[in-house]
Amino acid sequence: MASRGIRDRVSIVGMGCTRFGEHWDRGASDLLVEAAIEACDSAGIERGQIDAYWMGTMASGRSGLLLSEPLRTGYKPVTRVENYCATGSEAIRNAAYAVACGAYDLVMAIGVEKLKDSGYSGLASQAGAPTDGTQASMTAPATFSLLAPAYSRKYGLDEATLRKALTRIAHKNHANGARNPKAQYRRVVPEAVIDRAPRVAGMLGVFDCSGVSDGASAALLCRTEDAHRYTDRPLLLKALSFIAGPADGAKRQDYDYTTFPEVVASAEDAYGQAGVRDPREEISLAEVHDCFTPTELVLMEDLGFSDRGTAWSDTLEGRFEIGGAQPVNPDGGLKSFGHPIGASGLRMMYEMWLQFRGEAGARQVAAPKLGLTQNLGGAPGRCVSFVSVVGPN
Amino acid sequence: MASILRYGSYVPLFRLRRDRLSPAGRGERAVAGFDEDATSLAVEAAREALRGCPGSPRTVLFASTSHAYGEKLNGAAVQAALDLPSGVRALDVASSASAGLASLGLAAGIADDGPTLVCASDVVVGAPFGPREAAGGDGASAFLVGPADSGGVARILASATNTLEILDVWRGREQPFARQWEERFALQGLVPALAESLEEALRRAGLKVADLDAIAVDAGHPKAAAPLARAAGLRPGQLADDLSAVVGRCGAAHAGVLLAALLDEARPGDRLAVLSAGDGASALVAEASAGIADLRPRRSVRRWVASKVADVPHRTYLKWRGVLPFEPPRRPDPPRPAAPPMRRSLRWKYALVGARCLDCGAAGLPPQRVCPACGALDRGEDVPYADARARVATYTLDHLAYSLQQPVVSAIVDFDIGGRLACELADVDPPRVAIGLELEMTFRCLYKADGVRNYFWKARPRRRAEAASKPASRLPG
Numbered sequence: 001m002a003s004r005g006i007r008d009r010v011s012i013v014g015m016g017c018t019r020f021g022e023h024w025d026r027g028a029s030d031l032l033v034e035a036a037i038e039a040c041d042s043a044g045i046e047r048g049q050i051d052a053y054w055m056g057t058m059a060s061g062r063s064g065l066l067l068s069e070p071l072r073t074g075y076k077p078v079t080r081v082e083n084y085c086a087t088g089s090e091a092i093r094n095a096a097y098a099v100a101c102g103a104y105d106l107v108m109a110i111g112v113e114k115l116k117d118s119g120y121s122g123l124a125s126q127a128g129a130p131t132d133g134t135q136a137s138m139t140a141p142a143t144f145s146l147l148a149p150a151y152s153r154k155y156g157l158d159e160a161t162l163r164k165a166l167t168r169i170a171h172k173n174h175a176n177g178a179r180n181p182k183a184q185y186r187r188v189v190p191e192a193v194i195d196r197a198p199r200v201a202g203m204l205g206v207f208d209c210s211g212v213s214d215g216a217s218a219a220l221l222c223r224t225e226d227a228h229r230y231t232d233r234p235l236l237l238k239a240l241s242f243i244a245g246p247a248d249g250a251k252r253q254d255y256d257y258t259t260f261p262e263v264v265a266s267a268e269d270a271y272g273q274a275g276v277r278d279p280r281e282e283i284s285l286a287e288v289h290d291c292f293t294p295t296e297l298v299l300m301e302d303l304g305f306s307d308r309g310t311a312w313s314d315t316l317e318g319r320f321e322i323g324g325a326q327p328v329n330p331d332g333g334l335k336s337f338g339h340p341i342g343a344s345g346l347r348m349m350y351e352m353w354l355q356f357r358g359e360a361g362a363r364q365v366a367a368p369k370l371g372l373t374q375n376l377g378g379a380p381g382r383c384v385s386f387v388s389v390v391g392p393n
Numbered sequence: 394m395a396s397i398l399r400y401g402s403y404v405p406l407f408r409l410r411r412d413r414l415s416p417a418g419r420g421e422r423a424v425a426g427f428d429e430d431a432t433s434l435a436v437e438a439a440r441e442a443l444r445g446c447p448g449s450p451r452t453v454l455f456a457s458t459s460h461a462y463g464e465k466l467n468g469a470a471v472q473a474a475l476d477l478p479s480g481v482r483a484l485d486v487a488s489s490a491s492a493g494l495a496s497l498g499l500a501a502g503i504a505d506d507g508p509t510l511v512c513a514s515d516v517v518v519g520a521p522f523g524p525r526e527a528a529g530g531d532g533a534s535a536f537l538v539g540p541a542d543s544g545g546v547a548r549i550l551a552s553a554t555n556t557l558e559i560l561d562v563w564r565g566r567e568q569p570f571a572r573q574w575e576e577r578f579a580l581q582g583l584v585p586a587l588a589e590s591l592e593e594a595l596r597r598a599g600l601k602v603a604d605l606d607a608i609a610v611d612a613g614h615p616k617a618a619a620p621l622a623r624a625a626g627l628r629p630g631q632l633a634d635d636l637s638a639v640v641g642r643c644g645a646a647h648a649g650v651l652l653a654a655l656l657d658e659a660r661p662g663d664r665l666a667v668l669s670a671g672d673g674a675s676a677l678v679a680e681a682s683a684g685i686a687d688l689r690p691r692r693s694v695r696r697w698v699a700s701k702v703a704d705v706p707h708r709t710y711l712k713w714r715g716v717l718p719f720e721p722p723r724r725p726d727p728p729r730p731a732a733p734p735m736r737r738s739l740r741w742k743y744a745l746v747g748a749r750c751l752d753c754g755a756a757g758l759p760p761q762r763v764c765p766a767c768g769a770l771d772r773g774e775d776v777p778y779a780d781a782r783a784r785v786a787t788y789t790l791d792h793l794a795y796s797l798q799q800p801v802v803s804a805i806v807d808f809d810i811g812g813r814l815a816c817e818l819a820d821v822d823p824p825r826v827a828i829g830l831e832l833e834m835t836f837r838c839l840y841k842a843d844g845v846r847n848y849f850w851k852a853r854p855r856r857r858a859e860a861a862s863k864p865a866s867r868l869p870g
Contacts, residue, residue: 132734132738132742137817142803201789
C-alpha cells in the first residue's frame with residue numbers, strides 16, 4: 001500500500017476556536033462565523049483571499065451552504081465533510097491535500113457541531129438510513145465501557161487499580177481544562193468526586209464521559225513555501241493518516257476489546273510519513289480522543305506511547321500530565337471541552353497551534369519538538385481513526 | 394382421526410404475587426417480560442415443539458386473544474421466526490379463550506391435508522387490581538398435528554366444540570381491558586356447555602368418563618370445577634391441576650398448556666381429556682402413544698414453572714404492559730424499522746440465519762457477500778443460529794439506552810459454532826451477568842415504533858429452575 005504523505009509541504013498559518021460550551025444564544029452558523037473570523041484575523045487576511053473551504057459537521061446541517069450562506073463566501077467551493085467523530089480532522093486532511101496538489105493556494109478547514117439544541121442526554125445521532133432494525137442499540141458510553149473489563153482481564157489488573165488509573169485520566173484532563181479559557185468545564189474535579197459519580201454504563205461514571213457541548217474551530221492552510229506571507233511561526237503538517245476499519249470486532253471472536261486496530265494502523269502510517277521511529281521518545285505532546293477515560297488509556301498503547309499492558313502505570317506515574325515526560329491532552333481534551341463532533345479534531349489542532357507558538361499560557365509545554373493529534377469515531381471494533389504529526393519546522 | 398406428533402409449552406420467567414394485589418390474594422401468575430408479546434411467546438412454544446422435527450407443517454394456526462397486530466397476519470411472523478417455507482398456510486384465530494383448543498380440534502379434522510402447527514399464546518392484561526389481572530396468566534403452547542398413522546406423542550381420539558352466544562367476557566376494540574358478566578350467570582351457561590362437549594367427544598371416541606386417566610379443565614371461572622364434576626360425573630382423582638395457582642389462566646393458550654402438562658406426565662396408553670370454556674366450549678380426548686417418552690420437548694411445563702423470578706413489583710409489571718405511562722429517557726425514540734430492508738434480510742432478522750464460508754469454514758452473522766474471515770465472494774451457505782449455544786464474551790450495563798427496563802444489559806455474544814453478535818440480554822438479573830455466562834437465543838420484540846413491532850433475537854441466560862428461582866436483586870420500579 002502506498003501512503004506517501006505530504007510531509008512538511010503544507011502548513012497551518014492561522015487558527016480560530018470558539019469557547020466550547022452550552023451556547024444557548026448561538027446557532028451553528030454563528031459559531032462557524034466566529035471561528036472563521038478569528039482564524040482570518042490570526043493570519044491577517046481578508047476572507048476574500050480564501051480560495052476554497054472544507055467544512056465538517058456530522059449533523060448540524062448539510063452541504064457547503066451551511067457555511068457559504070452565513071459567512072458570505074461568495075462563489076467559492078465549500079465541501080461538506082463527514083466521517084463520524086473524526087469529521088473535523090477529515091476537514092483538515094482533505095483541505096491539506098487540495099493545497100499540496102496545487103489546486104488552490106489558501107484554503108480553510110472548519111468544523112462545527114451544535115449539540116445542545118437536541119434536548120438529548122449524551123451524544124445521540126439523528127436517525128440515519130432506514131434499517132431492518134437488527135442493529136445493537138448500545139449507546140456510546142456502553143460500547144466504550146466494554147474496554148475496561150476486557151483490559152483488566154487481559155493484563156490481570158484488579159478493578160480498583162484500573163479505577164484509579166481511569167480516575168487519574170479524568171482528573172488530569174479536568175485539571176488541564178481548568179487552565180484553558182476556551183474549555184466547557186474549567187474546574188478541577190477531586191478524585192473522590194470522580195469515583196463517586198453516578199454510573200452511566202459498565203464501570204463508567206459521569207466523569208468518565210466527555211461532555212456535550214457546542215463549538216466551532218477553523219484553520220487556514222497553504223503550501224509551506226508561502227507560509228511566511230501570513231506568519232513567522234507556521235505549524236507544519238508532517239503526517240496525516242486516516243483509516244476506516246473493517247468494522248468486524250463485534251462479528252469475530254478474535255477481537256478482544258483492549259485495542260483499536262484502526263488506531264494502530266493509522267499511527268503506523270503517520271509515523272512512517274513523518275519519519276518517527278520511537279513515538280514514546282519523539283512525540284513531545286499529544287491531543288487524543290478521550291471520549292471516555294478507558295479510550296485514552298488504550299490509546300496510549302495503540303499510539304506506542306506505552307508498552308502493552310503498561311498505560312495504567314504510566315498514567316499513575318504522571319507521565320501524561322503537563323509536567324510529565326509526554327503531556328497528553330494539555331488543553332483538557334474532550335473531557336473538558338465536550339465533543340461537538342465536527343469541531344473536535346480542529347480543536348485538537350488548535351492546541352498544537354498555540355503550543356508550538358508558545359501561546360498556551362499556563363498550559364505551555366516547554367520546547368516541544370513534535371506534536372500528535374488523534375481523533376476517532378465509532379466504537380471499539382467498529383471505528384475510523386485519524387492521526388496527525390505536526391511540528392514547528 | 395389424527396395424532397399429536399410433537400408439542401411444546403412456554404411460560405415466561407416472571408411472576409406477579411397475588412398478595413401484592415390484594416391481602417386475600419393467593420399464589421402467583423406468570424407475566425411476560427417487557428419485550429415479549431403473543432407472537433414471541435408463540436415462537437418460544439413452537440420452537441420447543443419443532444426442535445429436531447423433520448419436515449414442515451402445511452398449515453400454521455395461531456390462536457390468541459391478544460394478537461400483537463389488529464391487522465397484519467401475526468402467524469406470518471411466527472412462520473418466519475420458525476424459518477418455515479412460504480408455502481405454509483398461516484391463519485390467525487382470535488377473540489375467544491376457547492380458540493386454542495378449538496384450533497387443535499380443527500387441526501385434527503384437516504390432518505389428512507398435511508401436518509398443522511397449532512400455536513396458542515396470550516398476554517392477559519386485566520384492569521389494575523381487578524380480578525382478571527390477578528387470575529390471568531401469560532404463556533403459550535404449540536402442537537404439531539398430523540395424520541393418525543404417523544406416530545407421535547398421542548392419538549387424538551375425538552374432539553367436539555359447541556358455540557354459545559353469551560355475554561360472559563367481552564372487550565370492545567377501543568377498550569384496553571376485558572369485562573366480565575356476573576359469574577353465577579356464566580356458570581349456568583358454560584358448565585352445561587363444557588359437560589356437553591365432553592359427552593359428545595367421549596361419544597365420538599367410544600369412551601366413558603370413567604375410562605379417562607386425567608381431565609384438565611380450563612373453565613375460565615374458579616367456581617366451575619365443582620358443578621362441572623357433578624354434571625359430568627367425574628371422580629375426584631381424575632381432575633388435573635389447572636395451574637391457576639402458579640401460572641394463571643393464559644387465555645387462548647391455557648387449554649394447550651394444560652394438555653402439555655398432561656402429556657409431560659402421561660404413560661403410554663393413558664387417556665386424557667381437555668376442556669376449554671369461552672363463548673361455548675371445546676373438548677378433546679387423546680391417548681398417549683407408545684413412543685411418547687422419546688418425543689417430549691426439552692422443557693416440561695413443570696420445568697418452565699419452576700424457573701422464575703418470583704416477585705416482580707406490580708408497578709414494574711404495569712409499566713411493561715403499557716398500563717402505566719413510561720417517561721422515555723432524553724434520547725431519540727428508536728426509529729420504525731423499514732419494510733424493504735426487513736424483507737431483504739427476512740431469514741436473518743426473523744430466523745437468525747447466519748452463514749458459513751465454503752472456502753475457509755468460518756461461520757458468522759449476519760450473512761454478507763464477502764466472507765469477513767477470508768474475503769471470498771459469494772461462498773456463504775446458510776447456518777441456523779437460533780438453537781446455537783453461546784457465551785458472554787464481554788458485557789456492559791447501559792443506563793442511558795432507551796428501554797422499558799433499565800439498565801439495558803448489552804453483551805458481545807460468542808457462539809460455540811463460531812461467529813459473534815452484539816445484542817441485548819433478555820430475562821437477566823444484572824448482578825448475575827459475568828463473562829462466560831451460558832446463553833441461548835430468544836425471539837423478542839425489541840421495541841414498538843409507529844405501531845410497528847421490531848422483532849429480533851436477544852440472548853438469555855439458559856433457563857434453569859435452580860438458577861433463577863431467587864433473584865439476586867429486586868427489579869427496580
